[in-house]
Amino acid sequence: MSYTLKYLFTAEFADGTSYRQTPDDTPRIADHGSSFTDLSSRVADIVSFSLSSVADAAQVLSVDLRDGSFTINGLRFPAQTPHGIPFQLVYFRQVTRSLVSGSSEESIHVSYHIGWRTAVTGCIYQQTVSVE
Amino acid sequence: MSATFTWCEDNGAATGSPSHGTTRTGFGGSGSTTDVNWKSVDNCTNNSGTAYTAARITIGQNGFVKNTYAFLSGSFNTILSGLWSANTAGTLGSNLTLIGTVTSTYVAASTATLSGTTFTTTVPIASGLAVNFSTTGPEGSLPTATLTSAGYSQYLQSQLQTAAGAAAGNTAVITLTIQYNEN
Numbered sequence: 001m002s003y004t005l006k007y008l009f010t011a012e013f014a015d016g017t018s019y020r021q022t023p024d025d026t027p028r029i030a031d032h033g034s035s036f037t038d039l040s041s042r043v044a045d046i047v048s049f050s051l052s053s054v055a056d057a058a059q060v061l062s063v064d065l066r067d068g069s070f071t072i073n074g075l076r077f078p079a080q081t082p083h084g085i086p087f088q089l090v091y092f093r094q095v096t097r098s099l100v101s102g103s104s105e106e107s108i109h110v111s112y113h114i115g116w117r118t119a120v121t122g123c124i125y126q127q128t129v130s131v132e
Numbered sequence: 133m134s135a136t137f138t139w140c141e142d143n144g145a146a147t148g149s150p151s152h153g154t155t156r157t158g159f160g161g162s163g164s165t166t167d168v169n170w171k172s173v174d175n176c177t178n179n180s181g182t183a184y185t186a187a188r189i190t191i192g193q194n195g196f197v198k199n200t201y202a203f204l205s206g207s208f209n210t211i212l213s214g215l216w217s218a219n220t221a222g223t224l225g226s227n228l229t230l231i232g233t234v235t236s237t238y239v240a241a242s243t244a245t246l247s248g249t250t251f252t253t254t255v256p257i258a259s260g261l262a263v264n265f266s267t268t269g270p271e272g273s274l275p276t277a278t279l280t281s282a283g284y285s286q287y288l289q290s291q292l293q294t295a296a297g298a299a300a301g302n303t304a305v306i307t308l309t310i311q312y313n314e315n
Contacts, residue, residue, distance in 0.1 A: 002136045002206055024133045025207040032281065036209040036315045092313040094213075096257060097202075098220065099139055101168040101306040102184065106139070113313075 214263030
């Protein structure tokens with residue numbers, strides 16, 4: 001079974017355009033995959049990436065890939081890394097599915113993660129925030 | 133929407149190359165199995181199989197190995213970072229041992245003692261066993277850490293082993309968990 005997305009992403013590009021994930025997560029450009037697949041050819045052009053709650057539009061989580069800062073419901077959190085380094089987008093949903101012995105009971109837990117990954121003097125650093 | 137997930141199970145004699153179970157429940161998304169009943173017969177209760185109450189494991193013997201796996205399809209870009217724990221909730225009684233392993237090798241209808249990780253007490257999913265994926269089936273010979281089109285986890289094998297002194301009756305309820313990232 002699938003699950004309904006509680007948060008939808010919006011990617012904003014350097015040229016001022018944007019791309020918003022659809023609730024059914026089907027791609028509009030690629031012939032298969034998901035909405036995220038549509039970003040694959042433009043990942044390097046993304047300047048910010050946000051997650052918006054479907055139930056409450058005021059709940060927005062975003063990451064600025066120009067300086068690595070995070071903004072949570074309007075409050076900005078600067079990243080504690082050197083400036084001027086490229087930040088690569090990190091976005092995934094962590095899905096945990098359980099099955100109970102002796103019954104037909106299944107359960108699912110989903111957390112949504114956004115952030116960045118970068119390399120500094122040969123070491124990989126990754127910072128993400130998550131929401132459930 | 134998201135990736136579509138189905139719990140699956142193989143049973144019966146080995147067939148094909150690489151080998152897999154003759155009877156496949158949930159394979160390709162056809163139906164779903166929620167039968168994680170360790171019992172003294174090799175079948176899936178949800179696929180016209182035997183209720184565990186009618187196939188009790190005799191004290192001192194092992195249950196049949198369960199060849200559970202996952203089928204993933206639908207809308208996703210990449211699935212990765214698979215983990216599995218045969219017990220994230222529940223504590224088995226004395227003289228009961230739950231063994232789990234992740235493999236691409238099918239175990240056909242066997243009560244032979246399974247080797248693997250002990251899950252008699254809970255193992256948090258973050259400490260679970262790594263799971264790879266294949267587009268051909270759980271038996272796929274070259275499973276990979278990522279999946280970019282419909283496919284399967286490796287076999288998530290488990291076996292309940294009993295020893296003298298085990299209490300008669302139902303065991304504690306055990307929760308099996310799989311975790312993966314998708315986007």
